[in-house]
Amino acid sequence: MLKITDLVKRYGGGDPVLKNLDLTIEGESVVSIIGSSGAGKSTLLRCINRLVEPTSGSIVLNGTELTALRGAKLREARRKIGMVFQGFNLVDRLTVMENVQSGRLGYISTWSAIMRRYPKEDIRRAYELMERVGIAHYANTRADQLSGGERQRVGVVRALMQQPDILLADEPTASLDPKTSEQIMGLLRDLAGELKLPVIINIHNVTEAKEYTDRIVGMRYGRIIFDDTPAQLDQDAMDRIYSGSPHADRAEQTVAAQ
Amino acid sequence: MSDHPDTWSRPPFIANPWLRWATYIGLAVYVVWVLATIPIDWGRVVEGVERAGRIFGGAFPPSFERSGLLIDGFLESIKIAVLATAGGVALSIPIAFMAARNVAPMPVFYLGRAFIIVARSFHPVIVAIIFVKAVGFGPFAGVLTLVVYSIGFVAKMLAERIEEIDMGQVEAMRASGAPFLSTLFYAVFPQIMPRQIGLTIYQLDSNLRASAVVGIVGAGGIGATLANAFGRYDYDFALAITIVIVAVILVSEGVSGYIRKRVG
Numbered sequence: 001m002l003k004i005t006d007l008v009k010r011y012g013g014g015d016p017v018l019k020n021l022d023l024t025i026e027g028e029s030v031v032s033i034i035g036s037s038g039a040g041k042s043t044l045l046r047c048i049n050r051l052v053e054p055t056s057g058s059i060v061l062n063g064t065e066l067t068a069l070r071g072a073k074l075r076e077a078r079r080k081i082g083m084v085f086q087g088f089n090l091v092d093r094l095t096v097m098e099n100v101q102s103g104r105l106g107y108i109s110t111w112s113a114i115m116r117r118y119p120k121e122d123i124r125r126a127y128e129l130m131e132r133v134g135i136a137h138y139a140n141t142r143a144d145q146l147s148g149g150e151r152q153r154v155g156v157v158r159a160l161m162q163q164p165d166i167l168l169a170d171e172p173t174a175s176l177d178p179k180t181s182e183q184i185m186g187l188l189r190d191l192a193g194e195l196k197l198p199v200i201i202n203i204h205n206v207t208e209a210k211e212y213t214d215r216i217v218g219m220r221y222g223r224i225i226f227d228d229t230p231a232q233l234d235q236d237a238m239d240r241i242y243s244g245s246p247h248a249d250r251a252e253q254t255v256a257a258q
Numbered sequence: 259m260s261d262h263p264d265t266w267s268r269p270p271f272i273a274n275p276w277l278r279w280a281t282y283i284g285l286a287v288y289v290v291w292v293l294a295t296i297p298i299d300w301g302r303v304v305e306g307v308e309r310a311g312r313i314f315g316g317a318f319p320p321s322f323e324r325s326g327l328l329i330d331g332f333l334e335s336i337k338i339a340v341l342a343t344a345g346g347v348a349l350s351i352p353i354a355f356m357a358a359r360n361v362a363p364m365p366v367f368y369l370g371r372a373f374i375i376v377a378r379s380f381h382p383v384i385v386a387i388i389f390v391k392a393v394g395f396g397p398f399a400g401v402l403t404l405v406v407y408s409i410g411f412v413a414k415m416l417a418e419r420i421e422e423i424d425m426g427q428v429e430a431m432r433a434s435g436a437p438f439l440s441t442l443f444y445a446v447f448p449q450i451m452p453r454q455i456g457l458t459i460y461q462l463d464s465n466l467r468a469s470a471v472v473g474i475v476g477a478g479g480i481g482a483t484l485a486n487a488f489g490r491y492d493y494d495f496a497l498a499i500t501i502v503i504v505a506v507i508l509v510s511e512g513v514s515g516y517i518r519k520r521v522g
Contacts, residue, residue: 049433078435089430093448102444106435113440155430162434 001026002048002166002198007057009043009222016055017043019222025166030192030199032209035219036242041202044219045168048200049081050074062165079106082159084188086171088151090158092144096135099143099154100126103161122161129157133187149180156187160195167192169201173208181205185212206238313493320501321494328499331473331483332506338400338479339465345401346408346465347458353409354416361420361428361446370417377410386472397478404465404472411464412457419453420446456518463507463514470503 002025009018017040025031033041046052048059050066059066061081069077082103090099101118108119118126130136133153138146143154152172159167169188173181185201189212192199203209209216210230218226218233218241226237272278322328356362356370385406389399423446431441473481480503487496 051429051433075435075437078433080435081433083430083433085426085430087426089424089426091427091430091445091448093451094444098444102431102436103434105431105440105444106437108440110437110439110443114443158430158434 001060001062002200003058003060004044004048005058005060007044007047007059008055009040009047009052010055017222018047018054021057021222021224023217023224023227025198025200028192028196028198029215030189030201030213031215031217032201032203032213033217033219034203034206034209034241037204038221039219040222041219042170045083045170045200045202048166048168049078049083051083075106079162080165082162082164082167084152084155084159084167084169084172086174088148088155088175090143090151090154092142094143095140096130096143096146096154097123097126097139100130100157100161103158106162126157126161129160132191133157147180148176149183152176152180152184153187156184156191160191164197167197167199169199171202171204174204182208188212206233316491316493317497319494320498321492322498324495325498327483328480328495328502331480331499332502334397335466335469335473335479335481338397338404338469338477339462342401342404342408342465342469343458343462346405347412347454347461349405350409350412350416351454353413354420355442357413357417358420360423360425361442370413374410374414374417377406378414382407382468382472383475386475386477390476395476395478395482400469400472400477400479400481403477404468407468408461408465412461415457416450416454419450423449452521455521459514459517459521463510466510467507 002023004021004023007018007021007023008016010016021040021044023044033044035041043052047054048061048066050069054067057067061077064077066077091102094102098116101116101122104118104122105113108122112118127136127139130139133156135146135150135153135157138150138154143151146154152175155172167188172188173184176184185208188199188201191197201209201213210233213230216226216228216230216233217224218237220241226233226241228237270278272281353370353373356366357374358370359367362370382403386399386403389402393399393402427445427449428441431445436444469477469479470481470484473479473483474485476482476485480499484496484499484503487493487499
């Protein structure tokens with residue numbers, strides 16, 4: 001269970017990006033976070049694994065207070081938090097297998113990592129997961145040879161290699177075409193079910209959020225102003241989440257076109 | 259008709275007229291003063307032309323009689339260059355990481371930059387003079403000199419490349435809980451590897467050239483052979499050495515350019 005209480009993040013001396021935010025995620029639900037650009041979605045996700053340092057508040061994952069951790073303890077906690085990125089963040093010049101195994105870097109010694117001596121069970125698990133998402137035949141291919149959808153599959157497998165307690169996905173489909181995007185969303189939903197894994201997905205595409213996730217959290221200017229099932233997200237709620245930004249128009253058009 | 263002016267001239271380079279004329283007059287006075295005070299002895303220039311004629315006369319035809327010395331000198335130069343490149347690059351990598359703003363904490367960054375600045379401040383000839391004084395004549399002084407020279411160039415260029423890497427790949431490793439060194443080896447090294455290889459080959463080529471120069475002040479190699487030949491008025495042998503130096507450098511530049519093109 002992930003429990004965020006009274007979370008504040010302020011960059012420099014300006015207005016906080018996250019304002020006394022509370023959020024609880026239980027069980028194996030797939031939760032999407034929607035909101036305009038600048039609403040604080042990415043910051044929220046990155047506060048959870050401390051890529052961004054929260055200013056104040058508390059984040060507890062399965063009984064561990066994450067905000068106080070430092071050094072080795074922080075790395076140990078991060079091993080249990082998988083992350084999937086918008087730009088994939090694969091190491092282009094390494095093979096798919098090396099990229100996938102980099103999800104295990106927190107578990108194996110630096111020397112084994114440099115020598116590429118991965119534990120047998122890690123290699124087997126990598127093949128299983130790559131097989132599951134359909135990229136097993138790319139194990140020896142360099143990551144920059146793959147298409148966008150394939151690259152994001154590598155990103156997902158890398159995160160799953162961590163055997164995480166929770167998966168964070170920061171706009172995982174924003175760099176993909178619509179069809180690939182739906183495949184990745186479907187994959188995330190199915191994997192969440194298969195691995196009993198809670199997943200938090202930042203997403204701009206509201207239609208996909210409704211279709212592929214169990215719960216939608218709407219953010220606006222650092223606050224959560226909507227938190228319910230996809231069925232409850234009506235036009236009125238959409239207006240409140242997206243009003244007052246150029247993004248609102250685009251999102252409305254998408255809904256109207258359905 | 260409009261009453262706008264119909265002439266225009268570009269504003270002067272220095273807007274303030276007082277400053278402008280003071281600068282121009284000051285420059286003119288300085289040039290005249292330099293010409294008037296620098297000692298140019300035209301008699302010696304004439305003698306010099308004559309002496310140069312004698313040197314060139316003595317140099318033709320180039321003599322390859324003592325090619326044994328020539329080859330030994332070159333083999334030593336190559337040894338110096340290879341050793342110095344290996345040592346210099348090995349030291350450059352950690353220094354480059356220290357001197358890259360995006361991966362090193364501030365105090366370490368300044369220390370790394372300080373290393374590079376010191377290594378770059380002096381021409382290899384001056385460094386060679388110091389090392390010859392410190393460890394005596396011979397190739398070891400040359401190796402030390404070129405190690406310093408290599409750090410000045412390779413560490414600086416590599417640090418700049420490290421500052422340009424895609425931090426997304428680093429972020430991905432950090433997010434998975436990877437320790438610092440593993441992150442370096444998985445997210446940073448693969449990104450800088452092509453530049454690293456290119457720089458190493460360029461530096462080997464550059465060190466070979468520099469080893470001929472530092473040899474002249476006593477740091478071993480073909481430079482030492484050349485300095486000896488001049489000292490003994492063996493101008494024909496000196497010309498032979500010079501020709502071979504030019505040929506070797508042409509070849510090494512061609513090879514290194516080819517490899518760098520294929521790697522980059």
